[in-house]
Amino acid sequence: MENFNPDFLEEENDDLYEHFTFTVGKGQSPLRIDKYVMGKIENATRNKIQTAAKNGGILVNDVPVKSNYKVRPLDIIRVLFTHPPHENLLVGEDIPLDVVYEDDEVLVVNKPAGMVVHPGHGNYSGTLINAIIYRFDNLPNNSSDRPGLVHRIDKDTSGLLVIAKTEHAMSHLSMQFAEKTSEREYVALVWGNVETDEGTVEGNIGRHPKNRLQNTVFLDDEADKGKPAVTHYKVLERFGYVTLVSCKLETGRTHQIRVHMKHIGHTLFNDERYGGDAILKGTTFTKYKQFVENCFKVLPRQALHAKTLGFKHPKTGEFMRFNSEIPEDMQQCIEKWRNYSKYQELEE
Structure with a gap:
């Protein structure tokens, strides 16, 4: 040197x-x-x-x-x-979008599971950004040079996202997310019986030291690692071996709900990356194993949906809240567990 x-x-x-x-x-x-x-x-x-x-x-x-x-x-x-970063070689693609709301400043879309939000390693086309740059010219870039993107959700998570169409909207919405004044509520199906009706998970989230595809929670003795993260959860329905919960985000770290729920012993149902695609709770009966396998087939992804999104409109200042239906694959899985838990009650 x-x-x-x-x-x-x-x-x-x-x-x-x-x-x-x-x-x-x-x-x-x-x-x-x-x-x-x-x-x-x-x-x-x-x-x-x-x-x-x-x-x-x-x-x-x-x-x-x-x-x-x-x-x-x-x-x-x-x-x-x-070679140039593939993100810099963005090409608009005519991909159907489920538009929930649109005006001159913002676009709210309901992203299907399986769609990647922005191009990256291994996913250079078919993303949400490819779809929006096909529809709109001159979208503002965020701090990572990604057009229109204020926040993101994982590939196999479904639900609501807001896109900024102007520079003013980008800075205004980004500030709301940074200052935790936006509202984001998710619905998740998790392994195990969540005993407390509601609670809060706090703990810095950062890259797992041994598995670079995962994030993990760093506790007090490693407070210098990761970034602060806060998730509030509330039980919606209990099915015995799994629980349906609502999760509200105070912060927006990568994989936050998936990491925080695993941290408290309730990994998301069928979350392959975090080990939720194995039978983590329940009996050893072959019938039960077959039932869970059928649930995995019905919902071949982590059971997570970004259901509610709220923010102040960047121009009018009005607080806007949007809700989306839980998608069919997740609904079917929830219904199977609901029926199974009723059957178990009858057996007992």
């Missing part, structure tokens, strides 16, 4: 494109940079990261480093590849 040529960035990086920037946490212990970056980028292979380093595409505090460089607290890491 001492022999770094200051002209390197101009000479060598003309054909490299920045994809990611990370700031190393204060509590980070020394770790090879290829391992550190792999833990931060979903679907990245070590070979791809090491090739980027050979090409001068891994920079620490604007200085290219080799794969064996040990990261230090507060290092600023930039990752550059030889």
Whole structure:
């Protein structure tokens, strides 16, 4: 690093494109940079990261480093590849949208399960953003350069999203989400009998140290990790081995409800990423196993729906609240459990 040529960035990086920037946490212990970056980028292979380093595409505090460089607290890491980010190559696509509300400032849509919100690794087309840029020109970019996007929900979560159509709407709505004045309520089916009628889950959420596809809760002794997250839950209906709950978000961390409910011992039903696609509660009877398998077939995704969305209109100041029906696949699964729990009561 001492022999770094200051002209390197101009000479060598003309054909490299920045994809990611990370700031190393204060509590980070020394770790090879290829391992550190792999833990931060979903679907990245070590070979791809090491090739980027050979090409001068891994920079620490604007200085290219080799794969064996040990990261230090507060290092600023930039990752550059030889191809432009796919997010920068957005193409509008004529994809049907379930529009709940629209005016000159905002668009509220009901996203189906299975639709990715924005392009990323492995999903470069068929996303909600591809659909909205087909319909609208000159949408404002958010802080991550994603047109129109104020917030997002996971691919296999269904429900309501608001899109900003103007710069004013983007800044106004983003501020509401940041200041926790927006309203977001989800309905979830979770494993186990949630004993308390209502409660609050608090705990910083960040990337799982051993499984980079998951997030996890960091407790008091690791308070410097993750970002603060608060989820309020309320029991709607109990079915014995599973419970239907309402979850209201104070914050909007990635996988927040999925992580927080797992943290209190109630993983979302059929949430493959967090282990909810196994039988976590119930009997060992073959009949019961077959029943649960049938529920998984009816609802081949995590049982989570963004049911209610509320915010102040950026122009009129009026508080607007939108509700959406629980989709058919989730309704069918809930009904199967409802019938099963009644059958169990009769048996007992």
